[in-house]
Structures are given as C-alpha cells and as structure tokens.
Amino acid sequence: MKKLLFSLLVLGLISFNMFAQESSEKETKWQFRIRGVLVQPDESTNFEIIESGLNVKTQIMPEVDITYFFNKHWAAELILATPIHQVETVDTDLTMLGGPSNVDINAGHVWLLPPTLTLQYHFNGETAHPYIGAGVNYTMFYGEDPGDAVDIDYEDGFGFAMQLGLDYDINDKWFINADVKYILLSTDVDVNFGAAVLGAEVDLNPFLFGVGVGMRL
Numbered sequence: 001m002k003k004l005l006f007s008l009l010v011l012g013l014i015s016f017n018m019f020a021q022e023s024s025e026k027e028t029k030w031q032f033r034i035r036g037v038l039v040q041p042d043e044s045t046n047f048e049i050i051e052s053g054l055n056v057k058t059q060i061m062p063e064v065d066i067t068y069f070f071n072k073h074w075a076a077e078l079i080l081a082t083p084i085h086q087v088e089t090v091d092t093d094l095t096m097l098g099g100p101s102n103v104d105i106n107a108g109h110v111w112l113l114p115p116t117l118t119l120q121y122h123f124n125g126e127t128a129h130p131y132i133g134a135g136v137n138y139t140m141f142y143g144e145d146p147g148d149a150v151d152i153d154y155e156d157g158f159g160f161a162m163q164l165g166l167d168y169d170i171n172d173k174w175f176i177n178a179d180v181k182y183i184l185l186s187t188d189v190d191v192n193f194g195a196a197v198l199g200a201e202v203d204l205n206p207f208l209f210g211v212g213v214g215m216r217l
Contacts, residue, residue, distance in 0.1 A: 031067040031075075031167075033177050035212030036060065039083050045189070045202040054107070054189070054202055057086040063210060072124055077133065077163075079116040079181075084109055087147070089191070107191065108147030110154055114139040116161050116183065129175075133163035137183050151192035159185035173216050181208040 041056040061083040069075040087107040118135030141154035165179035183206055190199045 029069050030217040031069070031214055032217070033065045033067070033212050033214035035063045035065070035177065035179065035210035037063045037081065037208050037210040039085075040207045040209070041085070042205040042207060043203060044205075045200050054200070055088050055104075056202075056204060057088075059083050059085055063208075063212070067120070069122075073122050075120045075122060075131075077118045077120055077135075079118070082111060082113050084111050084143075087152075106147035107152055108145035109143075110141050110145070110152075111143035112139055112141055114159075114183070114185075116181070118161055118163050120163065127169040129167040129169070131163075131165050131167070133161075133165070135161045135163075137161045137185060139185055139187070141187065146192070151190075153190045153192075155188040157185065157187055159183045167214060175214050175216070177210070177212050177214050179208075179210040179212075181210075182206075183208070 038058065038060050040058045043054060043056045045054045061081050063079060063081040065077050065079045067075050067077040086109050089105040089107055114137055116135060116137040118133035120131045120133035122129055122131040137159040138156070139159060140156045144152055144154065146152045161181055161183045163179065163181045165177060167175045167177050169175045183204075185204045185206065187202050187204065188199060189202050190197055
C-alpha cells in the first residue's frame, strides 16, 4: 500500500509539473504591441508622357500587432495599421494639355490598409530579445481624394516584407519594442486630368520605423 501511495504521489507530482510547464508555455504564446510608426516611402515612378514623378509624403501612424509563438524561437506576427498619405506629381510637363511645362500638382491623399504577416526568428537574451522576420503584405487603397486632378485610382496589390526588431523587458509581462520594416510594394496609378488619363506603375517601397510598448499573455 505504501508503495502504491508513493507511486501515485510521484505520478501526481510529475503530472502537476507537466501541467505547470504547459500552462507556462501557454502564458507566453501571445504578445501584443502598440507602436508609433514613421512611414517613409522610397517611391519611384515616371509618367512618361508628361515627364513627371510622384511624391508620396512621409507620415506618422499608430500600429497594432499580434504575435503568436510556435516555440521560444519561431513566431508569426500580424501587423495592422491604416496610414494616410499626401501625394503630388513633381516637375510635371502639362504643355500637351495647354498648361505649364514644369509644375508640381497636388494629387490629394489616399488611405492605405496594409495588413502584413511575417514569420519571425527570435534570439532570446536575458532581457533583450532581438528578432528578424520576413513575410507578405497586401495593401488596399481607399478614400482617394484627387486633389487638383479630376480623378485618381490606385490598384491594390501584394508585397514582400522584411523586418528587424528588438524587445527589451521591463518585467516578465511588459516590454518596450523597436522595429524596422521594409516593404517591396508597387501599384498601378491612373490620374485623370480631364483632357487625358495618364497611368504609371509606382514603386512605393516604404520603410517603417516603429517604437512602442508590448505585453505578454
């Protein structure tokens, strides 16, 4: 009987220890962050007929992300934000439309909804946890304001995302975060000036520099 009770006690302790480990793992599976992000497009384009480029202005936006850990090193992160960008054409030649030969034109603004999913590898230090990541982005354009044009249209599209970041522990639950992303993103743009509709492929390729705070669950 004593041997049986001892065996049951050992089995109970082992089971409790396994349950505690599983619970501990579950508690660290999810992370949530809130960041302030500077979005700096590295755009390039050329509307050949009017010999014009496109300038997409730098913006600051809030960003929320959710991270799920498969184990202590590998994780997936979903990034959610919706920035607004002011747009203008640069050094535009409108002589073919009866206008000036060198002018910047206000092309209004456009909202972006660019959910981004990255697969990350985390290097686990004692308090500092750097990580690298790569993944996919799908950007939707909406709420276009054409500015001085009659109409402007952007085509939604996929992009490739690269990421480098660092989590620094405040305590077991809270941490601060610094993060840099680069997204390879192109869109087809059609600008309607009334007398003509001009189209071009625009490479936006934004850098995203973020700083924020996170919480582990």
